Amino acid sequence: MPHITVDYSESLTEAFDRRGFALALHPLAAKIISTTPGACKTYFRRMEEIVVAGGEPEHAVIRIEAAILSGRTPETKTELSEAVMDLVRQYLAATPQLSVQTSVNVLDLDRTWYRSDTVDRTEGTV
Template sequence: MPHITVDYTGNLADAFDRRGFATALHPLVAELIDTKVEACTTRFRRSDEYVLADGAPERALVLVRAAILSGRTCEAKARLSEAVLELLPKHLAPSPGLVVQTAVDVVDLDRASYRSRTEPAGER
């Protein structure tokens, strides 16, 4: 925790520095919601089939969803959303002709039922 999922349109595949974004994102998230970088995970999902607004192929999207343990204030979640929106353009190369929509959604994981474990592979 937090679990971060980044959906992005295929027309950004070459322009989006995903690894750079994730490695910059994790310390930012850790600082803003008081967790450890080691707890952060980010998964990227490319979508080659999408319709944005009027369906024009010049439209692109990056949607970040951060699932964090419940109990953070609305203000803390808003700060996280704003910080992620500021970070995203730094990892998107200029793409002439594209209009890129970026969005962030911070959702709560139920603290009472969420469980996680990290251990060496094959040891159980």
Template structure:
């Protein structure tokens, strides 16, 4: 926790530095949630095909989903969503003649049902 998934249009693949964004995103999220950065797990998924708005190829999107443990106030989740949106705005370039839509959704993992185990190799 948190689990972060970043879906992005394939038209952004060349210009969107995903590693740089992830390296900025993880400490931001960890700080706002008062969590260890070691708990942040960010995955990127390229969207090969999407129909955005009228379907024209000059539309692109980035959608960021943050799944966090339950128990945070609505204000804390709103602040997290807005901070992540601001970060994305500064890290995702808008290609020429393109309309880019950035969205963030914060969902909760049920603390009662969430399980985790970290394994390390034995040398």
């Protein structure tokens, strides 16, 4: 936790430094929501087809959802969404041929139901 999902237009494959973005995002998110960078996971999904407006090819999208444990204040969620938006701009190269629409949404993972575990198989146990 947090679980961060990034959907992006295929046309941004070369322009969007996804690994750099995730590696910068994890310590930033951890600081804002009081967790550790090691708890952060970012998943990227390249979208082959996203239709924006009238479907013109000069449109592209980066859509980010950050699912965090419930209980954070609205101010914390706002700070996180604004920080993510600022950060994505740093890892997106200039795309003069594209209009890139970017969005960030922060979602709650219900503490009542959410479960997570790390399994370490280095001990040789089954």
